[in-house]
Amino acid sequence: MDNKDECGAPDNRRTEPLTVGPADGPAPDDQDAVDPAALPVTLGRTGGALADPTDLIAEDAAAARRYTELSRAPSTLRAYAVDWAAYLAWCGERGFAPLPSHPAQVALFIGHQADAGLAVPSINRRLAAIAHHHRRARQPLPSAHPDAAVMEDAMAGVRRARAQESAAAPGGKRRGGKKKAATADLVRAMLDAIPESGLRNLRDRALLAFGLATAMRRSELAALRVEHLTWTRDGVDVLVPLSKTDQEGKGAVIAVPRGLRIRPVLLLETWLGASGITEGPVFRRMFKGDRPSPHPMSGEAIALVAKERASAVGLDPAAIGAHSLRSGFLTSAAESGATVFKMQSQSRHKSLDVLAGYVQDADRYKDHAGGRFL
Known part of the structure; x- marks a missing residue:
């Protein structure tokens, strides 16, 4: 049965929704690269000329990439780069693959960093850098793994150890701890x-x-x-x-x-x-x-x-x-x-x-x- 408009005339316009795929399949290696030609596009027309969809997608991809880069302060990204490099070096020395990382592997890294003298905020930042790079690589986050509790326990232990060190140090201040206030x-x-x-x-x-x-x-x-x-x-x-x-x-x-x-x-x-x-x-x-x-x-x-x-x-x-x-x-x-x-x-x-x-x-x-x- 033909569709008709309000005046009874046949309505031959296509009404299929816009779909952009693929829905499945592996993610590209380069997270910043988008190949519009590789995305199958179905467009519903309502009359009139329509811009080349590949050009539109390329423009949207560039805009998305630009705003994504602004989501974090440059200083944060620089810190993440240093932290990620430290994690890569640690993984390389032990023959571990950095992506994806099992929570038990990250727990080992936490212990190593704590023994090296890093403060709790510094270790937390390194964990944030690891999570950041997992997201960019479209890999499951270690914190979302069923065994994530092993990471949480490791960090809880580090915090407890640091608190004990602070209490035992002269004046209640751990070496490398909180700075003196310049009143x-x-x-x-x-x-x-x-x-x-x-x-x-x-x-x-x-x-x-x-x-x-x-x-x-x-x-x-x-x-x-x-x-x-x-x-x-x-x-x-x-x-x-x-x-x-x-x-x-x-x-x-x-x-x-x-x-x-x-x-x-x-x-x-x-x-x-x-x-x-x-x-x-x-x-x-x-x-x-x-x-x-x-x-x-x-x-x-x-x-x-x-x-x-x-x-x-x-x-x-x-x-x-x-x-x-x-x-x-x-x-x-x-x-x-x-x-x-x-x-x-x-x-x-x-x-x-x-x-x-x-x-x-x-x-x-x-x-x-x-x-x-x-």
């Missing part, structure tokens, strides 16, 4: 030890003061540009266009007051004025002859500055890192009575649990239950 008092001491002449000294003074005042991560300090700064009557508004917890690039604006003690805005203005920097990276590498280069400092270089300047005031440089400035802000804020919500507006932590820990540490002896009778 406001410590940063003031570091600034007092840096001469107020010479461009490198001016840069380091501004870096330490602004790093503390913004509570920025070292990657964010390295990426800071003059274009991200807006001077106001009360200080500087700082745009953070992208961060670890904002991979979609929504951006955040944090305020830096002029201050009366550390005076971060004044030190920043002094550095920019003396260096002649009016655009581009704020904190830059230095050429010989005390001249700023056009290139930004790396996160590692920022950490080295913090270590060097801490060493100058008698601290163990191994206990200080770039994160010390961020944790120093939170520690000082908690000690001065700031709420976790005010702290969160500056640090941009997604969870309040971490910030609550800073407040609890600061309030440990405040209104102590035994304060009136001990």
Whole structure:
């Protein structure tokens, strides 16, 4: 029986749905390569000219590939590359195939990495890299295997061992563990030890003061540009266009007051004025002859500055890192009575649990239950 339209005329249009195959068969070796000609396509026409379907699929594939590459930050992908290389080397030495990996094999790798001294977050990142490459190769994830519990048990054991090491170490800190917070008092001491002449000294003074005042991560300090700064009557508004917890690039604006003690805005203005920097990276590498280069400092270089300047005031440089400035802000804020919500507006932590820990540490002896009778 012929189909008819509303007027009773035969409807000869094809109404089959668009189908793109194949539904079965092996995945291509190159995950980035798409051969549109190899995909059988059935198109329903409703009249009019239709573009070549192979061209349309090629354009869609290019768009999908472009957005897939943006799904993770470049720093994450670089870290994954290092972690995957470590796993490949480990597999090669033992004659294991890296893809696919059985959970028992990954558990052995976990044990090896723990014995090598890696911290729990570093091992977790390596496991994330292994999962990432399994997905790209369209291989089943080790964590989805029925025997995945062996991996979970191995990681639970590593966490327990690290906790025991931390408790047994002097001061409750494991070697290579959490860095010392560069509080406001410590940063003031570091600034007092840096001469107020010479461009490198001016840069380091501004870096330490602004790093503390913004509570920025070292990657964010390295990426800071003059274009991200807006001077106001009360200080500087700082745009953070992208961060670890904002991979979609929504951006955040944090305020830096002029201050009366550390005076971060004044030190920043002094550095920019003396260096002649009016655009581009704020904190830059230095050429010989005390001249700023056009290139930004790396996160590692920022950490080295913090270590060097801490060493100058008698601290163990191994206990200080770039994160010390961020944790120093939170520690000082908690000690001065700031709420976790005010702290969160500056640090941009997604969870309040971490910030609550800073407040609890600061309030440990405040209104102590035994304060009136001990």
